[in-house]
Each structure stands twice: as C-alpha cells, then as structure tokens.
Amino acid sequence: MSRAPATTPSRAAIDWRNVFFSVLVPILAIFTALLIGAGIIWATGANVAAAYTGLFSGAFGGVQAISNTLVEATPFMFAGLAVAVGFKCGLFNIGAEGQLAMGAISAAVAGFAITGLPTFIHLPLALVIGALGGAFWGAIPGFLRARTGAHEVIVTIMMNYIAIRLTDYLIKGPLRDRNASAPRTPNILESAQLPLLLGPEYRLHAGFLIAVIMAFFINWLLNRTTTGFEIGTVGANPGAARYAGISITRNFVLAMSMSGALAGLAGAVTVLGVERNLKASFSAGYGFDSIAVALLAKSNPIGIIPAAIFWGALRNGAGLMQLQSGISINLINIIQALVIVFVAAPDIIRLIYRIPKTGDQQAVFTRGWGS
Amino acid sequence: MKPFFNRFRVVGLVGIVFAALLFWLVAQQVPWEAFSTLRITYPGARPVDPPLLDIPLPTLITVLIISLGLIVGGIYTMLRQQAQLIPWYVGSIIFATMFTILIWASVERRVDIVDMFARMVRLATPIALGAMAGILCERSGIVNIAIEGLMLTGACVGFIIALLAGNPWVGILGAMAAGGAIVMLHALLSIRFKTDQIISGTVINILAVGATGFMRTAIILPLQAQGNTGASLPILPIPLLSQIPILGPILFTHQPIAYAMLLLVPILTVLLFRTPWGLRTRSIGENPRAADTMGIDVIRMRYMNVFLAGLIAGLAGAWLSLEATFNFDDLMTNGRGFIALAAMIFGNWMPFGALGGAMLFSFSDALQIKIQSFDFALPPQFIQMLPYIITIVVLAGVVGRTRAPAAVGKPYEK
Numbered sequence: 014m015s016r017a018p019a020t021t022p023s024r025a026a027i028d029w030r031n032v033f034f035s036v037l038v039p040i041l042a043i044f045t046a047l048l049i050g051a052g053i054i055w056a057t058g059a060n061v062a063a064a065y066t067g068l069f070s071g072a073f074g075g076v077q078a079i080s081n082t083l084v085e086a087t088p089f090m091f092a093g094l095a096v097a098v099g100f101k102c103g104l105f106n107i108g109a110e111g112q113l114a115m116g117a118i119s120a121a122v123a124g125f126a127i128t129g130l131p132t133f134i135h136l137p138l139a140l141v142i143g144a145l146g147g148a149f150w151g152a153i154p155g156f157l158r159a160r161t162g163a164h165e166v167i168v169t170i171m172m173n174y175i176a177i178r179l180t181d182y183l184i185k186g187p188l189r190d191r192n193a194s195a196p197r198t199p200n201i202l203e204s205a206q207l208p209l210l211l212g213p214e215y216r217l218h219a220g221f222l223i224a225v226i227m228a229f230f231i232n233w234l235l236n237r238t239t240t241g242f243e244i245g246t247v248g249a250n251p252g253a254a255r256y257a258g259i260s261i262t263r264n265f266v267l268a269m270s271m272s273g274a275l276a277g278l279a280g281a282v283t284v285l286g287v288e289r290n291l292k293a294s295f296s297a298g299y300g301f302d303s304i305a306v307a308l309l310a311k312s313n314p315i316g317i318i319p320a321a322i323f324w325g326a327l328r329n330g331a332g333l334m335q336l337q338s339g340i341s342i343n344l345i346n347i348i349q350a351l352v353i354v355f356v357a358a359p360d361i362i363r364l365i366y367r368i369p370k371t372g373d374q375q376a377v378f379t380r381g382w383g384s
Numbered sequence: 385m386k387p388f389f390n391r392f393r394v395v396g397l398v399g400i401v402f403a404a405l406l407f408w409l410v411a412q413q414v415p416w417e418a419f420s421t422l423r424i425t426y427p428g429a430r431p432v433d434p435p436l437l438d439i440p441l442p443t444l445i446t447v448l449i450i451s452l453g454l455i456v457g458g459i460y461t462m463l464r465q466q467a468q469l470i471p472w473y474v475g476s477i478i479f480a481t482m483f484t485i486l487i488w489a490s491v492e493r494r495v496d497i498v499d500m501f502a503r504m505v506r507l508a509t510p511i512a513l514g515a516m517a518g519i520l521c522e523r524s525g526i527v528n529i530a531i532e533g534l535m536l537t538g539a540c541v542g543f544i545i546a547l548l549a550g551n552p553w554v555g556i557l558g559a560m561a562a563g564g565a566i567v568m569l570h571a572l573l574s575i576r577f578k579t580d581q582i583i584s585g586t587v588i589n590i591l592a593v594g595a596t597g598f599m600r601t602a603i604i605l606p607l608q609a610q611g612n613t614g615a616s617l618p619i620l621p622i623p624l625l626s627q628i629p630i631l632g633p634i635l636f637t638h639q640p641i642a643y644a645m646l647l648l649v650p651i652l653t654v655l656l657f658r659t660p661w662g663l664r665t666r667s668i669g670e671n672p673r674a675a676d677t678m679g680i681d682v683i684r685m686r687y688m689n690v691f692l693a694g695l696i697a698g699l700a701g702a703w704l705s706l707e708a709t710f711n712f713d714d715l716m717t718n719g720r721g722f723i724a725l726a727a728m729i730f731g732n733w734m735p736f737g738a739l740g741g742a743m744l745f746s747f748s749d750a751l752q753i754k755i756q757s758f759d760f761a762l763p764p765q766f767i768q769m770l771p772y773i774i775t776i777v778v779l780a781g782v783v784g785r786t787r788a789p790a791a792v793g794k795p796y797e798k
Contacts, residue, residue, distance in 0.1 A: 057602055105582055163779035166529060166582060170722045171772040182765035301590045308583065341601040346594025354587050360577040
C-alpha cells in the first residue's frame with residue numbers, strides 16, 4: 014500500500030522522515046490487527062493460511078476481484094472524505110449512514126422520475142441531487158450544533174435512525190415500484206447510469222474515478238483555499254476564529270453540508286453505478302466504516318484513497334475467506350475495529366514496536382459536550 | 385442590544401406554534417363527538433376482567449385543552465425567562481404530544497394506561513442504566529460514548545453465559561463482567577494513552593459490533609443448534625406492594641434488572657452527593673488538578689469509576705438479551721446507548737433527572753408499540769422515529785441550559 018505524502022502547509026521540501034513515520038503507524042496497525050485476527054482464527058480451529066490466502070485472492074486475485082474491490086472501495090472513499098471534512102472543522106460526523114441513505118434516495122428519484130434528458134445532463138443532475146439530499150441531512154446537525162450546542166455525535170446518530178425509517182417508508186410507500194415483488198424503487202433510467210469502465214462483464218463504474226478526483230479536490234479545497242482555511246481555523250480554535258471574525262455558525266453548517274454532500278454522493282454512486290434501484294434494507298453499515306477509513310488515513314484526503322481501497326479489499330475478500338476456511342465474515346469487522354484501535358491510539362503501536370515519537374502526530378480532534 | 389429572539393422567546397414561540405398545529409392536525413381527522421377511553425385495570429387483571437375505572441375523554445376537547453395548556457406555558461416561558469423553565473417546557477411539549485398521539489390513535493377504543501406506564505418503566509431500564517453509567521464516567525471527567533457498544537457486548541456475552549449455564553441469573557454476571565472488561569479498553573485508551581475520548585468510544589462501538597457479530601455466528605448459533613435453551617428472567621411481583629392499584633403494576637411488578645435500575649437511581653444520587661466518594665468523584669470531573677492537590681489519586685479513581693460504569697452498562701445490556709427477551713440479535717441495542725447519553729444530558733448529569741429523560745424516551749417507545757396494532761393515520765415508520773426525533777428536540781432545546789462537568793473529555797496530566 015503506497016501513500017501520498019501529507020500535504021505540508023508550506024511549499025517547503027517534504028520531510029521524508031515524518032512521512033515515513035506517519036505511514037509506518039497505520040501499516041503496523043494493520044499488521045498487528047491481522048496478527049490478532051490470525052490468533053482468533055487459530056482459536057476457533059480454522060486454518061489461518063487458508064483464511065488469509067482466501068482473503069487476499071478474493072480481494073486482488075484477478076481483474077474481476079480487483080474490479081469488485083474498487084467498487085466496494087468507492088462509497089468508503091466518499092464517506093471517508095465526508096468524515097475527514099467534518100474532522101477538519103472539529104466536528105465528528107457519525108451520520109454518514111443517514112446522509113448516504115438520503116443521497117441514495119434522492120439520486121434514485123432523480124434517476125427514474127426525470128425523463129427525456131440526455132446522459133450528459135441527466136447523470137450529473139442525478140449526482141448533484143444525491144449530493145444535495147446528503148447535504149441537507151448533514152446541514153441540520155451542523156446548524157443545531159452551532160446554534161443550540163446540541164452535540165453533533167448524538168444528533169447525527171439520531172438522524173441516521175430517522176433517515177433509515179424515512180427511506181424505508183418511502184421505498185415501501187410512495188416510491189415503491191408497483192411491478193416489483195420485493196419493495197424497491199423503480200429502476201433508474203439508462204441516461205442516469207454511471208458508465209462502466211471495463212466493459213459490461215466488470216462492475217467497476219465511473220463513480221470510482223469521481224471519488225478519486227473528489228479526494229484531490231477536497232485536498233485542494235481544505236489546504237489551499239480561504240474556505241478550507243476558515244473551516245480549519247474554526248476546527249482548531251473556535252475562540253480564535255470568532256475573534257478573527259470568522260463565523261462559527263456559517264462554517265459549522267458549511268462543513269457539515271459538505272460532509273453530508275460527500276456522504277450523499279457515496280449513496281448516489283452506489284445507486285447510479287451498481288444497484289440501479291434502491292431496495293428496502295439498503296443500509297450496509299457505511300457510517301462507522303467511514304470513520305474508520307478517515308482515521309486510518311489520519312483525515313488526509315489523499316490518504317483516504319488507499320485507506321478506502323484497503324477497506325474495500327477486506328469487505329470484498331471476506332466472501333472467499335469464508336468459503337475457503339469456514340471462518341465467519343464478521344472476523345473482518347473485528348480486524349477492522351482492531352486496525353482503528355491501533356490507529357486511533359498510535360501510542361500502543363509505538364509501545365509495541367518501540368517507535369520514537371515524531372512531531373505533529375495528532376491529526377484529528379473532536380470536542381466535548383460543552384459549547 | 386440583545387437580540388429580540390433569545391432562547392426563551394424562540395422556545396416559547398416554537399411551542400405555541402407547535403401546539404396550534406397539533407390541534408389543527410387532530411381536528412382535521414377527528415370529529416368533535418369522538419371519545420377515547422383510558423382504562424385503569426386492577427393489578428394482575430386479564431383483558432376480559434372488568435376494569436377498575438374507565439375514563440371516557442372527548443378526544444378533540446382534550447386535545448384542545450392540552451394545546452391551550454402548551455400555549456399558556458409558552459407565553460409564560462417567554463415572559464418569565466427563567467433558565468430552569470426550558471427543560472420543563474420542552475419536557476411537557478414532548479409528553480403532551482405523545483399523550484395527544486395516544487388518545488388520537490385510540491379514538492373509539494379503550495387503551496390501558498396502567499399497562500402503558502408499566503411498560504414505560506420497563507423500557508426505561510436499559511436507557512436509565514446506560515445513563516447512570518454515563519453519569520458515573522462523566523462526573524469523573526471521562527466522556528463515554530461507548531455505552532452502546534458496552535451494552536451490546538454485555539447482551540451478547542450475558543446471553544452466551546446464560547445459554548451455557550442454562551440460567552439467566554448467571555448470565556447477568558457474565559454481562560456485567562463483559563461490560564467491565566471492555567470498558568477498561570476505553571479507560572486505557574483515554575486515561576493512559578490520552579486518545580481523544582469520543583474517538584476511543586467510537587472505536588469500542590465498532591469493535592463491539594464486530595465482536596458480537598462474530599460471537600453470534602461462532603458461538604451462539606452452534607450452541608442453539610445443540611439444543612441449549614433457557615428462559616428470560618422471571619417477573620417477581622413484590623408481595624403486598626404489587627397489589628396496590630395503579631402503583632403496583634407500574635412500580636412493583638417487574639423483572640429483576642428493572643428493580644435494579646429503580647434502586648440504583650436513588651443509590652447513585654446518595655453516593656454522588658452525600659458521601660466522600662461522591663465528593664471526590666465530582667471533584668476529579670470538575671477540577672482534577674485541585675483534587676490532585678488535595679491528595680486524591682485522580683488516575684486511580686477514574687479507572688475505578690469507569691470500571692463501575694462498565695458493570696452498569698453491561699447490566700443494561702443484560703436487560704436486552706435476558707430480560708426483555710431471551711435472545712441475542714446483531715445490533716439489538718438500536719441506539720439505546722446513545723439515547724442514554726441524551727437522557728443524561730437532559731437530566732443535567734443528575735441521576736433522577738436522567739431517569740426522567742429515560743422515561744420520556746421509553747414512553748414514546750411504549751406508545752409506538754401500543755399503537756402499532758391500531759390502524760392509525762400516521763405510517764408506522766413515523767411513529768418509530770419518535771424517540772429519535774425527541775432526542776434531537778431535547779438536545780437542541782435543553783443543552784446550554786445544562787452544564788457538563790468542567791473537565792469532561794480532557795485527559796489528566798500531572
């Protein structure tokens with residue numbers, strides 16, 4: 014796994030020693046988590062080698078596997094970026110799940126209800142509507158946080174449950190396709206479908222490219238523009254930001270809307286690129302995984318690309334792992350959780366492997382209940 | 385110049401508009417001559433038995449009175465502008481709304497309100513216990529967003545132990561032990577490694593989802609396939625007290641963990657505010673440096689209290705898998721751990737206040753279950769949203785009037 018260097022605030026030469034250490038900790042975290050995972054596999058009496066070779070060849074063995082891994086990675090990329098944007102503003106967006114659902118349903122509606130448009134208008138329109146659906150869902154907790162002090166962690170989680178029930182109602186009620194036996198929305202029109210990149214036999218769609226471009230765009234936006242600077246200042250020190258005349262409310266709402274829009278895009282590309290319609294019980298636990306991806310990348314937008322691919326690989330390889338060794342897919346969840354335990358608390362990894370401390374390690378921070 | 389729309393005027397105005405809307409909405413659907421009957425049953429009565437009392441309420445007039453009450457309350461809040469009015473007003477809006485939905489849904493029906501309130505207490509158990517765990521942590525200066533994960537782990541491990549032992553009581557111990565063990569990871573991360581506490585809690589929540597899902601497929605399903613079964617914890621009516629009309633079924637006819645919750649709330653209140661331990665706990669949450677200067681071992685005390693909180697959260701989890709049903713399902717906590725934190729904030733980090741908050745949520749849950757069987761104008765998904773919407777309303781309306789312990793979320797460095 015290669016990682017692009019962290020963007021340094023100045024254009025000075027990249028400090029390779031720092032880059033080395035900032036990549037070393039996540040890699041050792043993954044290694045340690047896989048090691049503990051091996052222990053768990055061994056304890057349940059399954060074959061460790063079979064499990065891990067199954068995991069690897071399921072994720073990267075052949076073009077089909079790689080294509081599927083990248084398809085799996087795409088929503089994680091968007092949702093991971095969503096969480097990273099929130100972190101930048103000192104906000105912890107646990108609501109990617111709900112924003113994703115709102116984005117998915119909005120994009121689905123745009124995809125089947127708007128007719129008679131050519132692809133080059135319909136597809137971007139459906140993506141934008143999906144992003145707006147997520148942005149709206151994200152803006153509410155941002156506004157409440159700024160104006161009333163209601164902590165975004167709890168509000169976004171509640172918004173998740175509300176979004177899940179709302180989409181459930183819409184899919185089973187007004188938006189249901191009357192001709193389908195299972196509750197789902199009508200199929201989106203061909204003019205709103207994301208083109209497949211490798212031909213019809215592979216699932217890899219253009220959403221992956223959009224995600225990669227978006228990672229670079231967010232990196233530029235957060236690190237090279239006034240908007241990004243304001244968001245970062247509010248995140249680092251709201252008191253100083255207010256004193257400098259930067260509106261906290263505006264930036265909280267802006268950051269949460271951007272975050273929600275990215276999560277909404279995750280839902281939109283899943284509908285427009287893979288599913289082609291939206292079924293009931295759509296939720297796939299992207300919310301927590303997106304936090305994990307953002308943490309693994311230390312909130313660096315470029316770093317989110319490999320982190321999301323790693324995550325997609327675990328998800329995609331799990332099936333073959335289960336097939337070859339009989340170990341439950343849920344083992345992947347444990348490995349993923351262990352990875353972020355170690356990434357979130359790099360001191361544990363440093364303690365195990367005796368790595369010296371380098372400067373500027375704390376990449377993410379959140380704030381407590383007080384306003 | 386202060387802005388005209390301060391918090392009181394906004395809350396009051398929102399309340400007034402809401403009350404008017406509520407009445408208008410019901411008046412669209414319900415004729416003036418419709419009646420809803422609230423039934424009060426004898427303790428232990430079967431559905432066919434004659435009731436102790438039937439209270440027929442003219443539905444629309446009752447809703448009108450409730451709305452007028454809310455409007456008067458809103459005007460009072462706008463005029464008096466006292467800080468402590470806001471939680472009361474927000475709380476009454478929520479309760480009034482739920483009561484309105486209840487009698488609206490039960491037009492031309494009878495609804496057993498004693499049963500509703502008994503169910504409210506029962507369903508409040510995991511939320512209130514979770515909130516007690518939260519209070520214990522936060523009063524000591526540790527944010528514990530991991531309560532959801534602790535409950536889930538407690539539910540899972542407790543159920544496994546109960547299956548193995550064939551006895552739900554042993555399962556309770558297993559659940560508490562699991563909660564206590566997992567919470568020590570949170571303690572270690574946030575106290576020793578000084579990780580951001582919200583991140584650390586989230587990590588534990590993710591770990592809990594993975595670990596319990598794994599344990600379900602690797603341990604629980606094979607055990608059940610081998611024929612290991614059991615029964616949920618028994619209802620233990622308290623002799624004599626359970627025979628009191630109304631109060632008996634609501635407070636004294638419960639399963640053991642509900643009693644434990646009802647006992648723990650006053651006990652924790654006394655411990656926190658009337659004992660040296662409580663004074664020390666509060667001091668390390670407000671000003672750990674001063675506490676350290678006074679010779680209190682801040683680190684040790686934080687580990688201790690977080691551990692105790694883990695035991696309580698594990699007990700809350702046991703309610704899910706051993707008391708409410710005898711089963712374990714993936715993600716069965718369904719956000720109750722987070723709702724518990726909202727209840728804690730609503731209650732201003734006080735045990736009884738948090739219990740009130742928990743009742744607010746559990747009443748909406750009880751309401752939701754009750755009217756599921758009625759053919760009601762609102763789709764079921766919207767009724768299911770109630771607890772979550774209420775949580776947001778509570779947080780948005782109340783936070784800022786309440787105050788978190790000063791040092792919460794900050795690692796202590798000597």
